[in-house]
Structures are given as structure tokens and as C-alpha cells.
Amino acid sequence: MRIPDALGADQAAAFPCPGLTAWQALEKIPTRPGETILISGAGGSVGHYLVQLAAQRGFVVHTLSHPRHAGRLETLGATRALAEPEDRQAPWPVADRYYAIVDAVSDERCDWLCRQLRANGHFVAIQGRAQHWPNPPFAQAFSLHEVALGALHSWGDDRDWQHLTHHGETLLTWLADGSLSGESLVETPFEQLNHSLTRLKARNFSGKMIALFN
Numbered sequence: 001m002r003i004p005d006a007l008g009a010d011q012a013a014a015f016p017c018p019g020l021t022a023w024q025a026l027e028k029i030p031t032r033p034g035e036t037i038l039i040s041g042a043g044g045s046v047g048h049y050l051v052q053l054a055a056q057r058g059f060v061v062h063t064l065s066h067p068r069h070a071g072r073l074e075t076l077g078a079t080r081a082l083a084e085p086e087d088r089q090a091p092w093p094v095a096d097r098y099y100a101i102v103d104a105v106s107d108e109r110c111d112w113l114c115r116q117l118r119a120n121g122h123f124v125a126i127q128g129r130a131q132h133w134p135n136p137p138f139a140q141a142f143s144l145h146e147v148a149l150g151a152l153h154s155w156g157d158d159r160d161w162q163h164l165t166h167h168g169e170t171l172l173t174w175l176a177d178g179s180l181s182g183e184s185l186v187e188t189p190f191e192q193l194n195h196s197l198t199r200l201k202a203r204n205f206s207g208k209m210i211a212l213f214n
Contacts, residue, residue, distance in 0.1 A: 001168045004176035011175060011182045014208045018045035018183075019171050020164065021147055025124045026053055028145040029100045033058025036096065040113060041104035042078070043069035045208055046126060048183050050102060051076045062094065072206070076181060088112045102126065110134055117142045183208040190214075 003012045025046075029037070039050050042063035054061045055077030062080045063073045070081035082094070092115075100122040101113050107128030114123055114134040121142040123130075129146045152160050174180035184207035188196040193211055200209055 001165055001172060004173050007172060007176040010185055010210055012172060014183060014185060014210050015172065015175060016168065017149065019049045020168055021046050021126060021149060022049035022053055023167055023171060024147045024149070025050060025102050025126055026057065028124050029122045031057045032099065034060065035099035036060040036062060037100040037102065038062045038064060038098045038116065039102050040064040040109060041127070042073055044104055045183060046104045048076065051078050052180055069206070092116055100124070107131055114142065185210055187212055
């Protein structure tokens with residue numbers, strides 16, 4: 001993808017994996033402005049872009065994440081930031097069901113999240129796929145989707161790559177002109193990568209970690 005002159009190489013390098021994953025997830029969902037969607041795991045890098053892109057498409061965006069992310073997610077376009085429930089079997093704190101749910105955490109969440117979908121809704125799995133169909137036949141009748149950036153390498157053709165590249169360059173342009181907010185970058189020297197990966201595993205910081213090579 002071509003990088004706009006106004007965009008730094010560090011922001012450009014940090015963008016493709018989370019940014020294009022978020023874009024592909026939303027491409028699975030028919031756009032209906034005014035419908036409410038839930039983004040699970042919204043505090044991470046993919047969620048950072050999902051919230052913004054979903055709001056730009058006219059969705060009402062609710063998020064599910066650690067409370068420390070709530071303020072940032074609301075500034076990005078979320079209208080309601082929910083904290084992770086302690087008891088997943090308890091009644092859901094939101095009265096309405098969702099048109100679509102995007103999960104960026106794990107396949108273990110599919111069953112309980114899908115209970116919050118409306119009829120003919122959509123569930124998009126980013127981090128792990130559903131191991132079985134989560135409800136009886138012809139019940140909610142929702143659609144299950146998955147996102148895998150690597151799929152194009154084995155099953156994509158030139159048209160698929162051109163489509164992805166075109167939209168990727170559009171998103172980079174939005175980053176450069178401020179239409180899309182990039183993540184705060186946490187820089188680490190390559191020599192300290194082991195320590196930084198330990199921090200990443202503990203999730204004790206916000207932002208996108210990038211390694212600097214001399």
C-alpha cells in the first residue's frame with residue numbers, strides 16, 4: 001500500500017494488521033445506519049479502529065472492555081461503554097438485543113455473546129471461531145462470520161488483493177488527514193523486545209507497541 005506523504009512510517013507500520021482486520025470485520029455486516037452493534041474486546045488495537053469505522057458507517061456503537069478503556073472509546077465514537085460482566089450467566093445489562101456483535105477476544109465467548117443477538121443478526125469472530133453452532137436450528141437465525149487476513153494468500157485472487165489494497169490506502173489517507181484517529185504508539189528498542197512482550201502479555205498499557213531497529 002502506498003503511504004501518504006503526511007503520514008509517518010511508524011503510524012503506517014502499526015496500522016495494517018488491526019486496521020484492515022477491523023475493515024474486513026465490518027465488511028461482513030450489511031450496513032444499516034441507526035442499528036446498534038456491540039464490539040467485544042474493544043480496548044485493543046482492532047477495537048480502536050472498529051469503533052471509529054462502525055460509527056462512520058452510521059451504526060450506534062456499544063463496546064465491551066475493561067473500564068479503563070471507556071473514556072477513550074467514547075471519544076472514538078462509542079455511545080455506551082460496558083464493562084466485562086463478572087457472571088456471564090446473569091441477565092445482560094442492556095435491554096435491547098444487538099443487530100451485530102464483533103468479538104476480538106476468543107472463541108469461548110461465542111455462546112454467551114450470541115444470546116444477545118436479534119433475529120437475523122450477525123456475529124463476527126476475529127480471535128477464534130465458534131466451535132459449534134450456538135443455538136437450535138431456525139431459532140435466532142443469525143449469521144456467523146470469521147475474519148482471517150491470511151486467507152487471501154491461499155484463496156484470494158488479483159481482484160481480492162486490489163480490493164484490499166484500495167481500501168487500505170483509503171484508510172491510510174484518512175489517518176493522514178485526521179479523519180481516522182491512529183493509536184498512541186509505545187516505542188521499544190529491539191534489544192528490549194523480550195521485556196516488552198512480557199508487558200504486552202500482561203496488557204498493562206494502552207496503545208500500539210512498535211519495535212525500533214537501528
